[in-house]
Amino acid sequence: MASVPSKLYTDDVSLVVVLLDTNPFFWGATTFPFSEFLRHVLAFLNSILLLNQLNQVVVIATGLSSCDYVFDSSAPSKVEGLESGRMPVLYSRVLQRLEEFVGSDERSVRSNGGRRRGGTLAVVGVVGLLDIQRVFRSGALHPQPRGSPDGPEQYVAVMNAIFSAQRSMVPIDSCVIGAQHSAFLQQASYITGGVYLKPPKLDGLFQYLSTIFATDLHCRSFLQLPKPVGVDFRASSVFGQANPETTATTTDRKRKALEV
Amino acid sequence: MPQVRIIAKNFMDMVAALPAMKLDMLYDNTFICEAVLRSLPPLAKKYVLQFLFIDDPVTAKSMEEWVLVDGFSKHRVAIDRLIQLRVFLEITDRKKEISYKLNPKFQGNLRKYLVHGSVLASLASFLHSFSCNFICSQFAYHSGALPREPMPSNITVRLPTLEELDVYALEQWEDRGVDPADLISFLLELSFHATGQAYNLNTLTDVQIHTLKDLADLGLVKLQQGRKESWFIPTKLATNLSMSLTDSSSRKEGFVVVETNFRLYAYSTSKLHSEILRLFSRVEYQLPNLIVGAITKESLYNAFENGITSEQIISFLQQNAHPRVAERTPSVPENVADQIRLWETDLNRVEITPAHFYDEFPSKVVFEAASDYAREIGGFLWEDSKKMRLVVNADVHAQMREFIRQQK
Numbered sequence: 107m108a109s110v111p112s113k114l115y116t117d118d119v120s121l122v123v124v125l126l127d128t129n130p131f132f133w134g135a136t137t138f139p140f141s142e143f144l145r146h147v148l149a150f151l152n153s154i155l156l157l158n159q160l161n162q163v164v165v166i167a168t169g170l171s172s173c174d175y176v177f178d179s180s181a182p183s184k185v186e187g188l189e190s191g192r193m194p195v196l197y198s199r200v201l202q203r204l205e206e207f208v209g210s211d212e213r214s215v216r217s218n219g220g221r222r223r224g225g226t227l228a229v230v231g232v233v234g235l236l237d238i239q240r241v242f243r244s245g246a247l248h249p250q251p252r253g254s255p256d257g258p259e260q261y262v263a264v265m266n267a268i269f270s271a272q273r274s275m276v277p278i279d280s281c282v283i284g285a286q287h288s289a290f291l292q293q294a295s296y297i298t299g300g301v302y303l304k305p306p307k308l309d310g311l312f313q314y315l316s317t318i319f320a321t322d323l324h325c326r327s328f329l330q331l332p333k334p335v336g337v338d339f340r341a342s343s344v345f346g347q348a349n350p351e352t353t354a355t356t357t358d359r360k361r362k363a364l365e366v
Numbered sequence: 367m368p369q370v371r372i373i374a375k376n377f378m379d380m381v382a383a384l385p386a387m388k389l390d391m392l393y394d395n396t397f398i399c400e401a402v403l404r405s406l407p408p409l410a411k412k413y414v415l416q417f418l419f420i421d422d423p424v425t426a427k428s429m430e431e432w433v434l435v436d437g438f439s440k441h442r443v444a445i446d447r448l449i450q451l452r453v454f455l456e457i458t459d460r461k462k463e464i465s466y467k468l469n470p471k472f473q474g475n476l477r478k479y480l481v482h483g484s485v486l487a488s489l490a491s492f493l494h495s496f497s498c499n500f501i502c503s504q505f506a507y508h509s510g511a512l513p514r515e516p517m518p519s520n521i522t523v524r525l526p527t528l529e530e531l532d533v534y535a536l537e538q539w540e541d542r543g544v545d546p547a548d549l550i551s552f553l554l555e556l557s558f559h560a561t562g563q564a565y566n567l568n569t570l571t572d573v574q575i576h577t578l579k580d581l582a583d584l585g586l587v588k589l590q591q592g593r594k595e596s597w598f599i600p601t602k603l604a605t606n607l608s609m610s611l612t613d614s615s616s617r618k619e620g621f622v623v624v625e626t627n628f629r630l631y632a633y634s635t636s637k638l639h640s641e642i643l644r645l646f647s648r649v650e651y652q653l654p655n656l657i658v659g660a661i662t663k664e665s666l667y668n669a670f671e672n673g674i675t676s677e678q679i680i681s682f683l684q685q686n687a688h689p690r691v692a693e694r695t696p697s698v699p700e701n702v703a704d705q706i707r708l709w710e711t712d713l714n715r716v717e718i719t720p721a722h723f724y725d726e727f728p729s730k731v732v733f734e735a736a737s738d739y740a741r742e743i744g745g746f747l748w749e750d751s752k753k754m755r756l757v758v759n760a761d762v763h764a765q766m767r768e769f770i771r772q773q774k
Contacts, residue, residue, distance in 0.1 A: 149480045153418075156479065157411050158404060316415045325408050328437020 119160045120322045126167045138308045146311035148197050169211030176203040268294045279319050296337045382450040389452045393471040410444035423457045423465035567596040620686040626699040632657040645669050646679050666709050676710035720760035727754045732773045739769050
């Protein structure tokens with residue numbers, strides 16, 4: 107399957123939809139603390155907003171069984187926004203909402219008797235796309251989502267989300283944290299013309315984010331960005347027949363999508 | 367050294383023209399760092415972000431490797447701009463290799479910004495649209511939609527032209543020896559003030575007070591004399607300047623549709639918009655969210671009399687084109703744009719050129735030689751061969767005189 111040619115953009119106004127994986131099982135098991143990760147991501151979000159006053163950032167968190175909006179830079183917040191001391195409004199709002207989200211996600215998992223519902227990645231992808239569609243209709247911005255974990259039972263739904271993204275020419279960038287590559291995200295980025303990257307050094311995460319993922323779609327047409335080394339298409343067929351054992355480990359990635 | 371000189375004079379170019387020392391001083395201010403960053407070409411912004419947490423210089427060669435062949439000219443422009451603004455410092459090492467690093471002050475401020483704080487969006491928008499907003503402000507003068515107060519006689523008698531407003535800051539610096547750094551910081555600060563609030567002049571320096579008086583002339587602020595103290599109040603126009611940044615999304619999203627039959631539809635509820643349109647078009651209907659008008663010769667003549675030029679009108683229509691039509695090129699139908707220009711040139715049928723008039727040529731031969739010579743050197747304006755009279759451009763008078771003398 108050929109990846110789509112990207113749309114031509116004449117300015118650098120970006121709508122970046124970031125899908126954040128907050129799966130506690132993954133973060134509990136990895137050596138890279140979530141707080142550290144968040145620091146890099148927040149600085150990255152801030153830098154997107156810094157680059158152009160028309161840029162928009164939307165953050166959607168995905169947990170074990172649910173997903174929700176955590177931040178939307180276009181939402182009016184003038185009241186508290188103007189002088190909230192040293193702490194940027196962005197950070198405090200993201201952190202606060204994130205905490206609420208993690209709490210409610212935990213409760214919903216408990217009430218479910220500890221069973222995870224599959225398909226959060228797909229749901230999140232769709233939510234992200236809907237948001238992008240909304241913005242598309244109301245103005246001419248360029249969007250970007252990012253996805254979440256591989257779970258065989260999600261395969262069809264995830265693929266649907268990817269194809270919708272491809273159809274609406276929304277590149278999906280993936281930044282994978284954790285030991286394994288994500289076949290879903292490799293495919294998503296490949297098909298939609300986004301960038302897939304698994305940073306070798308997590309300490310410098312911000313540098314990867316700012317160098318690669320913060321590149322707006324306009325600039326992408328004249329810069330060298332990481333090319334896929336290989337895309338794991340195998341997943342498409344293998345995951346087709348759900349393999350129950352992989353479920354528990356699939357969530358060990360973080361990805362981000364960004365952009366213009 | 368910069369290889370591409372950008373000629374267009376906008377606010378940022380003025381900033382770029384400052385001496386290195388002054389520029390470095392400006393970068394002490396985080397607002398300015400942010401505004402400068404936002405004014406950069408997209409690729410340049412990206413480079414800055416990329417360099418933000420890199421302390422060592424990066425060689426020019428390795429930077430070029432990031433760029434695809436197609437993007438090379440963009441890369442060049444971006445780098446030149448960065449160097450002009452002293453955001454990038456160029457370092458040549460012993461091997462004559464060029465490398466770049468971020469201006470440490472600039473870098474430090476932006477790092478702090480990313481980690482600790484966010485600056486109001488309006489500031490940058492202010493700077494950003496500093497020049498392009500003037501058209502709006504000028505329209506606003508005519509429309510009377512703004513508070514009347516700050517309209518001293520010299521403005522009402524002689525409306526400022528776009529250029530006058532645009533080079534205002536520049537003149538300030540050159541003519542009065544005002545420190546440009548002060549002025550820029552002050553303009554920036556002003557954009558953060560709330561409209562309608564009175565601010566005490568006590569806290570300002572002499573230079574700022576002086577500037578404020580000029581701004582009052584331009585209608586940006588209103589000065590108020592109290593018994594003991596004086597105050598200044600930013601006017602709606604000043605808010606417009608900075609607001610158009612915050613609401614530049616809505617500004618970006620144009621509202622005007624111009625049809626080839628000279629009809630004009632504006633989807634807007636704003637009174638200011640309707641007043642602006644009224645300046646150069648005949649408004650026919652006004653619905654709650656729609657203004658329908660027609661561009662007519664009479665309405666345009668009105669505008670021209672008020673000192674609005676056809677280019678201003680066309681660029682206003684283009685800049686505010688409704689998204690549906692903005693996708694098309696041209697967004698304003700060609701026949702309408704051309705007609706607007708034609709009507710304007712209609713008004714300027716007479717062109718005045720300083721000239722010299724020659725007559726009483728001794729002979730037809732001398733006259734013809736002189737006339738041919740004038741054509742040759744490009745100074746010929748008019749001749750009457752029967753009466754042997756010739757008019758040439760004043761510039762070539764000396765040459766003509768020399769030539770005719772030789773003929774004799």
